[in-house]
Amino acid sequence: MTDERIDPIQARFKRIRHVILVLSGKGGVGKSSITTQLALSLSSSHKVGILDIDLTGPSMPRMLGLDGQGVHQASNGWVPVRGPQGIECMSIGFLLQNKNDSVVWRGPKKNAMIKQFLADVEWGDLDVLLVDTPPGTSDEHLAITEYLRGVHPHAVLVTTPQGVALADVRKELSFCRKLKIPVLGVVENMSGFVCSHCTECTHVFSTGGGEAMAAEFGVPFLGRVPIDPQFTVSVESQGKDAYANVFEQSNLYPIFRDMCTKLASHIDA
Ligand SMILES: Nc1ncnc2c1ncn2[C@@H]1O[C@H](COP(=O)(O)OP(=O)(O)OP(=O)(O)O)[C@@H](O)[C@H]1O
Ligand code: SF4
Numbered sequence: 001m002t003d004e005r006i007d008p009i010q011a012r013f014k015r016i017r018h019v020i021l022v023l024s025g026k027g028g029v030g031k032s033s034i035t036t037q038l039a040l041s042l043s044s045s046h047k048v049g050i051l052d053i054d055l056t057g058p059s060m061p062r063m064l065g066l067d068g069q070g071v072h073q074a075s076n077g078w079v080p081v082r083g084p085q086g087i088e089c090m091s092i093g094f095l096l097q098n099k100n101d102s103v104v105w106r107g108p109k110k111n112a113m114i115k116q117f118l119a120d121v122e123w124g125d126l127d128v129l130l131v132d133t134p135p136g137t138s139d140e141h142l143a144i145t146e147y148l149r150g151v152h153p154h155a156v157l158v159t160t161p162q163g164v165a166l167a168d169v170r171k172e173l174s175f176c177r178k179l180k181i182p183v184l185g186v187v188e189n190m191s192g193f194v195c196s197h198c199t200e201c202t203h204v205f206s207t208g209g210g211e212a213m214a215a216e217f218g219v220p221f222l223g224r225v226p227i228d229p230q231f232t233v234s235v236e237s238q239g240k241d242a243y244a245n246v247f248e249q250s251n252l253y254p255i256f257r258d259m260c261t262k263l264a265s266h267i268d269a
Contacts, residue, residue: 055140
């Protein structure tokens with residue numbers, strides 16, 4: 001590729017040890033939630049950044065309790081917003097005047113924004129940059145994989161146990177195979193509901209589909225995350241009750257700690 005902006009991108013990414021794309025076949029399966037929780041768990045032992053390229057529905061500012069913050073322009077580029085536990089975050093949500101504004105852009109404009117995020121954000125030294133992507137395989141995915149070709153990103157796939165979500169994640173796995181993006185693992189989110197009274201887990205949908213699919217494609221299975229009503233409440237809260245501030249007390253914390261141990265074996269290898 002002869003694009004003159006590839007080199008600036010590679011120069012920026014020299015200081016980032018690992019880039020992990022968080023992908024999902026369908027919307028609403030909890031990709032941004034999983035990105036947030038992985039970042040919070042990893043950040044106890046690693047320097048972590050999050051790039052949110054979900055341009056039409058950015059949720060990172062809210063999930064990290066950073067709503068209303070803005071990005072600063074310094075002489076060497078955009079300075080990301082520093083979130084809880086030192087997580088560096090960049091999202092179009094920080095550039096919109098009003099958080100309810102919607103971005104309705106065609107492909108070329110989206111590509112230009114993604115290029116700018118990759119070439120102009122001064123992340124500093126990071127162990128891992130998690131990239132929260134929109135659902136499916138859209139212009140944003142093609143753009144980021146094209147521009148990060150020399151950086152060799154990896155991927156984590158998020159699915160729910162229902163057949164329709166699994167069918168879509170199969171497409172994501174094929175997408176990764178075609179573009180030679182190694183898959184670090186599959187996460188099955190909303191896998192059952194744990195009763196807060198008796199801790200019995202009810203499988204509202206089926207279970208185990210994510211694990212079976214991971215086995216079929218020969219990629220690691222990172223684990224199951226149940227539906228946790230407390231999580232839904234916390235991600236809507238800001239300030240001291242924001243999820244980022246209470247996640248270590250959350251029922252989901254041990255699950256993410258285990259997943260991060262699996263991911264860290266790759267990151268630190
Ligand atoms: N394990 C869980 N327990 C309870 N609520 C969850 C869980 N995972 C996600 N949610 C909730 O589901 C909703 C959708 O999650 P999220 O925004 O992370 O999905 P998404 O896949 O990133 O969506 P999209 O990319 O389509 O915007 C959110 O309200 C979130 O709080
Ligand atoms: S799982 Fe047990 S405690 Fe929870 S609602 Fe059902 S019966 Fe009641």
